[in-house]
Amino acid sequence: MTRHEAIAAAIAPLRRRDGSGIRPGTTAADLPAAVLLGLPVLVALIGPLVAGTGEPPPDSVALPSQPPGAGHPLGTDVLGRDVLSLVLRGGSSVLGGTLAALLLSYAIAVPLGLLAAGTRRPLDETVMRALDLLLALPGLMILLTLAATGRSSSGWLIAVTAALQLPYVARLVRAAALAPGCRTVVEALRMQGRGWAYIHLRHLTRELAGPLATDAGARFSGVLYLMASANFLGLGLPSSSPDWSVLIERNSDALFTQPAAVLVPAGLLMSLCVGGNLCVDRALARRRTAG
């Protein structure tokens, strides 16, 4: 009915006053964001090639938490390992693990949220209330139970971390998809015989790109540190792993005596988050002006 058209107005392709909008296309303003994003990714990808992936021999172990000095440009960590080589080797697992957990949660939560935002009220209630249940369970409890019952592989950790994100993402998707879900264009596509997958996954996810991308940017660091602290409970990666987030957690007590062991990996992760988010912002803004 007409309400669909009216709601459409709220989310309608967004018009911008002439001249006030930013210019589309790549500009110099993109550069810092790209550098911030690129640096950690580069370290993660190329680092292992430079540093080699093997563990250093045990007799090369130095005193723990030593400040930068000869032989150790970034000092040593609490296990007496060279921070530089750890940092070079520890990027891929953190990126891989976090991305895997994020992707998994989005892969499940987005369709669930869209399903809930669909026209079937009972389905909506069932999905959302079931996810609420997940929300009501203390995540820590689940992690502890996993650790205590020996299900401590990375796979489990990724699965549980992803599961813990589900309700949040699904709610966001549902809320954002509710209004566009009854847009005139969606109705027109339905009538045109477009399938569920096309309408939801292509059209609506495009509509949802803004809130979702923003959410993913923020969620990235949340998942990162959740997984790191789970590592600490004995889940997922061993605490001796060079993984950046594990390094941060592991060396947290030495923040003041050997700051490099915390701040270098944390800096790389922060640079990744900031760079990633800024790039997302730019991309969204560009899409808006172009649309």
Next chain:
Amino acid sequence: PPGDGGGRSGRFRAAFTAGGSQETLDPHVAPNFVDQARAKALFDTLATYNDDMSVRGRLAESWESDASGRRWHIRLRKASFHDGEPVTAKDVLYSYRRAADPKTGSPSQQLLSAVDFGKSRASGARELTLVLKDPDFEFPTAFAGPGTEIVPEGTTSFRHPVGSGPFRYASFKPGGIAHFVRWKGHWAGAPRISDLEIVPVNEESARVNALLSGQVQYAGDISGSFIDRLEHADAVRVLTSRGATAQQLLLRTGRAPFDDPKLVEALLLGVDREALVRVALAGRGTVGNDLFGKGLRGYPAELPQRERDVERARDLVREAGAKGLSFTLETSTVDASWESASTLIARQLGDVGLHVTPRKRASTTYFSEIKEKGVAALNTTSTLPVSDFLQQRLRSGVARNLTGFDSGRFDELMDRARSTREEKERLGLLHRAQRIARDESGMLVWGFSDAHDGVSASVKGLRSAVPNSHFWARFDDVEPS
């Protein structure tokens, strides 16, 4: 405001970890440091431990045994409780009986259960005789054990506890601050500070920050990297007691694969104790020689240090047919150094052809879990008298023998030692028993870690001491500045 309540007002605040505490002022249920510190302030014991864990009198003026080592005669000094009543022999009997009752849950229950209370008598207001079930010339160590504090006869509630210690109860909320005030009538003289507050602060970094910012004057139990930070701070002093905690690797000798003595020996030779001390303890500790109680009375200091021998260890592994054997090493966050220790041990044993995977268990239930599960586990023991330790941890069949060590020769030597009156001879027997344990018990003591407490630089009167010993948390000696 920060720094408020420093020594000037005579108030002293001490921060301790309190996680898992039962939050009661019952001194007989005192498993944690914070409980012990509170008990030490409110109550007295018959005796305390010197730094080497020898016993010295406190409420007990003197004690002696008959020739059999079964009957112990004790004389109390003149002292009174906070309510003015004198401390009597009856109070001692009541307290000991209570602590010996398994329902109470005292850490010294085992020690005191040696007493036959049916036969023990008070022979005067300040004299009593304890009759033991078996002869034991090392029994006086029980007088200083934690959880043996003397409470007035008939005490069942500790809501407003009455003790004979240097401080009186003022207020306490479970989980909150325990506030005690100086008791002028203490037999050793009144404490110099007027108020003592014991503050629970679980997170180590919070304790350090509270100390650095002057919110507290004392922060107990500080480990690892925070020491470095405190050592560089001007306003703070670190009290370090050397070698306070024995760091062990326990191997289940009763279970495969460690039922093969060759493999046990291979491990003893395969571990690099020095590297462990250097890295896992950050050099803050001393190398262990697979025996408990370095530097304590009864420790066989003359034994040569065991060194790493990778070649020999590898051969032994091969002989035991265990090349490439993998097993898990139980570990936890109970001790700050275990994380690194387990990683390092795994790597060191990798060199001798064993594949070790550390497996982390929940800290609170760790000890009960390793009783049942696993073949190799890390463990710590804080300072105790050597004979108590041997008696409680290594005799065959005792509850806390976690390695399954079962040696008739060892048990016999221990029995002979306990019933030997002559101290030198007794210690000689203990030495012999320990030699056996060192090779066969499956307990690999790789090091002794230092214990650290932080105090404000302005605080005088506190010295470093191992937990359980007399001078540890002795806040009645603190001088107001």
Next chain:
Amino acid sequence: MTPPAPLMEDRRMTPRAPLMEVRRLSAHAATAARPLLCDVSLTVPAGRVTAVVGPSGSGKTTLGLGALGASRPGVRLQGEVLLEGEDLLALDEPRRRALRSGTAGHLAQHPETVLDPLRRVGRALRELAALRQGAPGDRSESVRAALEAAGLPGTEMRRRLPHQLSGGEQQRVALASAVVTGARLLVLDEPTSGLDPASTSALMARLRTLADGGAGIVLLSHDLELVRELAAHVTVLERGRAVEEGPAREVLGAAERSMHPLTRGLLAAERGTVGMPGAPGTRSGDGPAAAPTPPGPGESEGVAATGVAVRRRGGGDLLTGPVTLSFPPGSTTALIGPSGSGKTTFARLLAGLTRATGGELTWDGVRLPRRVEARSPAQRRAVQYVHQSSSESFEPGKPLLGQLAATGRLLRAVTPAAAEAETRLTADLFGLDEELLHRTPGRLSGGQLQRCALVRALLARPVLLVCDEATSALDVISRERVLGALPGLLAPARTALLFISHDLEAVRRLTHRVAVFEAGRCVQQGTVADLFHTPADGAPADLVRAAKGRGRAGRSRTGSAEGNR
């Protein structure tokens, strides 16, 4: 009326000072080869209606926005726009807005998109009223007056959210929001496109009163009747150029007297004698559509609705019904009725977009699922619906050709190439250049998009085609083309047509049978001729009267226009 009395006097005293003047305004889009507007000038004196007419896509909307110093994204303006002597284009945005504030009002071509979906009508209007009126009492009064001026009397509307309004009601609420500020300059883009004849006449009268009260009105419309009735001056636009201008009665007086072929074309189209050469499928003559041949043996019975009704969730009825209507193959049915009578609701119900709460839909006697998601591709193909706000029914950012051709591919399994060829052909019948089809929806005018939506639905070769106000955004020439081409396009598949419209002329020409809705009920059903000769009491009678009234007004236009000035 809205403008306060003293102002009225002011304006009356200086009738010659133009309220607004557009001088040599050009508009360029980076993506378009030729300018959207080229050196167009326009003078809007106070107290007069100045009209701009022209075929769909000629630049009316662009000019209307430009007259307020605004433009759509991607469009640059050049020239001068003087509002009360100040050049809007030379000012920065806040100053421009300050100047417009309380002075200018705008009615967008697609009013449904400009209403804030979260705010109730009354509150939204009150806020705009505050631009002029300080005291809360005065604001309420302005809101009341504005709603009344827009033809929505009573307080009931104020509590509604925009999505609870019908298309025509939205149109009128948007109009109210344009006049509630007490604006002296009104730019009205197709103000009558969603209105029934009765409302149109009422609106005409009210606009006249507004103009008399001193307001300057820019009327962008394809409704020549309306323009003749109201405007003193008219500009004819073609492809962004002003091809003719002058007093309305002269320019739009008689085809013979007009200077420019376009104007002549417009006038001819209005009279139904199309002179557009080479437009295939055009059908002249103004007689009513022929009765459909009854379904032959073995032929399908088509789609039918039996006793359908729609109840609102919170209670209350949208479609009081129950409505029973059947659409045999080849039949043409018109659905008319005053704005808000439930036409769109019924149409959406057929399409499965609004769920019926009672009754049944059948196709060839087989039940049709109530929700479009539950329908099979064949069932979806069977009933096609063209939205009332068809311009919103396209995916932004994707070229139209692909979007339109998808229907053929998806519903009839035609190869992509064939589907595109078919699309081009049909589009061409409706006067849409192939070049337009390669653009994205944001770059087309309202009328162009409306025709695209119709093309898309037709490509399905449906059993029943439901057109909700499918010609409302079209100028007379385009409308003529569409009306002419439609029967030919429906014939091959013997598609039944349900034509919802306020344009009784189109209804008469296109359809054979008519159903009249009033307040959610079907109050009369019968042939078009029956309706015109013996309308039932109530809505049917009103409609017929209004239509005839307008016709008369049109015929005596010269006199009335002169009488006004």
Next chain:
Amino acid sequence: MHRYVARRSALALGQCFFALVVVFALDSLVPGDTADVLQGDHGNPQQAAALRDRLGLDEPAWQRFWHWLGSLLAGDPGRSLVTGLPVGDEIGRRLAVSVVLALPALALVALLAPALGVVAGLREGTRLDRALSAAAVLLHSVPEFVLAMLLIASLSVAAGLLPATAAGLDGAGLLAQPSVLVLPVLVLTARQLCDLARQIRVGVAEQRGSAPAEHLRLLGLPERRVVLRHVLPNALAPASQQFARCVEGLLGGALVVESLFSVQGVGTGFIQAVQNRDTPQVQTYALLFAGTVVVVNLAGDLVSHRLAPSKEASA
């Protein structure tokens, strides 16, 4: 509406019950029990047996659960296995602390997030927006402990301006000494604030160019009013859900902050209860969290229901 609320409330009870069952099941999957915890590395089998007997741990698990549930329905959540004190008192004390901490944080988030989100969203793409966004993301991605430690080291330890911890203070104590709250509230706010502000920012950026906004501008409404009356409400509708997340996050998830500042709140309380295997406490906390989540979500749903038009007009 009333029917909806009634139905959701009934569902909420079911959800809480389900959460309790799952938490209990998880709890019983974990090896060891309170007796093990209390004994630590000392104690012996006799003591353990005596303790289990006293705590009633020798009863089968499900029986304990039903007993607990029964007494809960009678209004008594039981006694802590570890301290022997009434669970209600203990959790109530900690809840008071958490609320004292969470309310100012919530207020800050509620005020600052829209402000920052609007400022950045309206100036999307400008240097100011980029700076604000970068700062927000940076704050969000700094590990909380690093932020807290740096703040403490600079503001408390070095400058002596603010207390470093809230050691030993209960709810009333915190209120009496508000300076203690400053740092924990700051750290707590930082993360949630960034989350919410960024969501509002996209909303605003999308809405400020929407057709209704443009229409209001054409009618000459000043930008301030366009933003306040149109852009903000439309951008906030989705953010109301995010705000609900915030409340949960502040009440339960403030773990790191609570332990770093030694705040005796429900976050650390819950962890301790779980670690101590203190079943009655764990269950009561689970009920508290589940209840909070359910209520906050219900509130969030009702608010967005009010703010945004309903999904379907017809049934």
